[in-house]
Amino acid sequence: MSLRHARRRIRPGLWLTLISWGLLLAGAIAHPFLQAQEPEGNTSEGNGDSARRTDRALVYAADVDALIHPVSAEFIAQTIEKADADSADFVVLTLRTPGGLVDSTREINQSIIEADTPVAVWVGPSGARAASAGFLITIAADIAAMAPGTHIGAAHPVSGTGEAMDETAAEKAASDVAAYARSLASRRGRNISLAEEAVTESRSFTEEEALEADPPLIDLIADDVDDLIAQLEGRDIRRWDGTSVVVQLDGADIQPVEMTWRQRLLSAVAHPQIAVLLFSLGSLGLTIELWNPGSIVPGVVGGLCLLLAFFAFQILPTNYVGLLLIAFGLLLLVAEMFTPTFGILATGGLVSMLMGGLLLFDSELPELQLGWPFLLGTMLALGFITAALAHLGIRAHRMRAVTGRSGMIDSPGRALGPIPAGGSGRVETHGEIWTAVADDPIGDGDAVRVVAVEGMTLRVERAGAKKP
Template sequence: MKRLAREVWIKALLVRPALARLSLVLFALLLLSSTTVFGRQTADPSTSNRPLVLVAEVDAIIHPVSAEYMVQVIDRADATNAELIVFILRTPGGLVESTRTITSRMISAKTPIVVFVAPSGARAASAGFLITIAADVAAMAPGTHIGAAHPVSGSGQQLDEAASEKAASDVAAFARSLATQRNRNVEFAEQAVLESRAFTENEAAEAEPPLIDIVTADLDSLLEVLDGRLITRFDGREVRLRTADARVERIQMTWRQQVLSVIARPEVAYILFSLGTLGLTIELWNPGAILPGVVGGLCLLLAFFAFQVLPVNLAGVVLIGFGLGLLVLEAMVTSFGILALGGIVSIALGSLMLIDSPMPELQIGLSLVLPMTLALSGIVFFLARLGVSAQRRRAVTGRAGMIDEFGLALTTFEADGSGQVVAHSEIWSATSAEPIAKGDQIKVVGVNGLTLTVRRLASALQEGDKQ
């Protein structure tokens, strides 16, 4: 008993130093983390005293995705009590409803908003013009322009006179309202809508009253100009901006928004539509393949999402479908290439007409149309040709595959015409209306369940010669 107690005492002495060392390590880590935390806490006041400026770049068509992105930036600025939001804008235009969503949130924002059309060479056309004049401060870089805000239909078709006048009048009233509330040039704002007039940065800044507030080269110079500037908010409140020594935080789109924004590009939408059409064509010619149908359906769904925010011409969609139909017919009917040529031309014309817009950013170029047309036409024609050849090929399996097969009689056929033969490397029971001796070559002329109907090969060949 004494020996056991002694061993326990010795082990306790050995464990105590280890526990002591462990305690020292834990205490050191706790002290280090506390120092780090307190160090951050002491650094926070100096950081928080600096004004926060959120910067977001909008380089895309104005559609639901870009509207969601801009609204999220404004929500974040209001939640963090930011000093200012700067939207660096470059857009050929977009949807009126998305524009109204953006401008409505801009007007109600607690945080002042600057829209900066930049860099040099950029433009804020159509929807971008309305977003620019809705901002608390409108700025442009040298060599940029805004305007050309006359509405067009979302399908890319020309509106009839009555509908066009109604749509233009509605957007013009919207532009006048924004310009009036922001003390901008109402006449120029109306001309941008009704006459599709565009303005350079100097024309917009030198108008009386001006259409924009600032012309400056880049973001740094913009923040310098804005520091100490007194602005009037949409509700009439006056706010003096503090942008000197500001903390600039750039807000990026989420990965989902980036993916959807890329899909909404005309060239990507066209490629998705082409791949989707090809996938469904392959599935129709080869039912049960599954993968082409699934991929094709997914591509078409994504393409149709993009078509909702693009000026799509339905005639282009019809022409592409018609061209694919002609290619399939060429594989089934001998037309000496006339149907194939018509299909290729139809697909090419449909591709060029698919996106109907005067804006170069929304047009699909020949550099993409020609390779896609040739590739799509070649693949569809090749697959259709394979399908037709397979349908015309003689069956090689099952009951139909046994017809016209040759074999050998294993037995002499009895008086009732029954016997055994080997055909297609298999032994079959067979019947024949003529005498067949063992070892005679035979030809299968029919199948009845598991019994073949055969003839002597010599007789079959003689009858074939007579025919």
């Protein structure tokens, strides 16, 4: 049997596998959205129509519950731009984050500094934290507030590759971020020494410690956004440019601002588990395309998954040694599919991927770690897929070899239109469309049998016709 025909025979199994991967990927990406709680009251999309002004004060409220990366920076910047365009009275950012990228943090703070609308950052609800990049954003706001039972700080910089920095590089990075923290604290009238210690000594502060410091790190403690707005009423705040504003938010109209679907998707992709799934599925999708050229969909889906995975790896503190181990493991799994070794290559590939997964994100933050349940589940799923494809390959390899013209004789087919006696038409056989001629008339859709191959034309007869 020819390789081309072998691939065609196992195509249904490959497509079933691809559909399973697609369902797995869709469920993984949808998981963060299914967990998110819908905000109460009316909502306003970040790129939707401007909120209608009333006689009441207008407050835009945005929720940032993710790593600080380019997507969250874009969302916050759009929220502030929308507030400025609508002449809103205040922007409230609810912040819960383990940290993120310094460049994105600077972009967010620049948006806050340049905003015409005063911005308050509230770390909440109870149990939340604003660590690392979140700390710098909190002290940069016009109003810094925390909910009871929250904490901020631990802003010591780490390598964006997930690897330990040498002493000189670490000192330079810490010195730069410490100077930035001092600048923000000084301009906002906050405690400069504590802001610096949060960077150089990775100190963290509870809401009471931050408020009771002299001078304080934050402005107030609020139970929720409504409590925050109530406490802001009548307060005289000093803007970044030195001007003063008396807050008047009594009976304010609070308009929630939410991420667009694109921002939600990209923010979900920038998660360690999703990134690993995308990288694995993308690699296997391209493998299917190489196995079965012309399928198109596996190659397109695989390429898209890989692009999204590399987008996530650029954002996350990725250890590229771990990434190379995962890639090497996938390569061994692919080799197992094409040259079955009864599990030897597959076992080596799974072990390599497991080690790579453990090293991929070298961080103390639980949000940036790949847990054992996820790693073992992923390895088992990939092992099952590899075994299934290897089984299909072995079965195709053991089929009777049929090549050349003799392989087409007696092949069943179907007429794709009427074929007049002595005339020509088209038939489909083996998943291919051929030009065919017949001695007797054949109707549209009739079952046919190939009796001869004449160059690039098949001679057929109606199935069931007696042989001469």
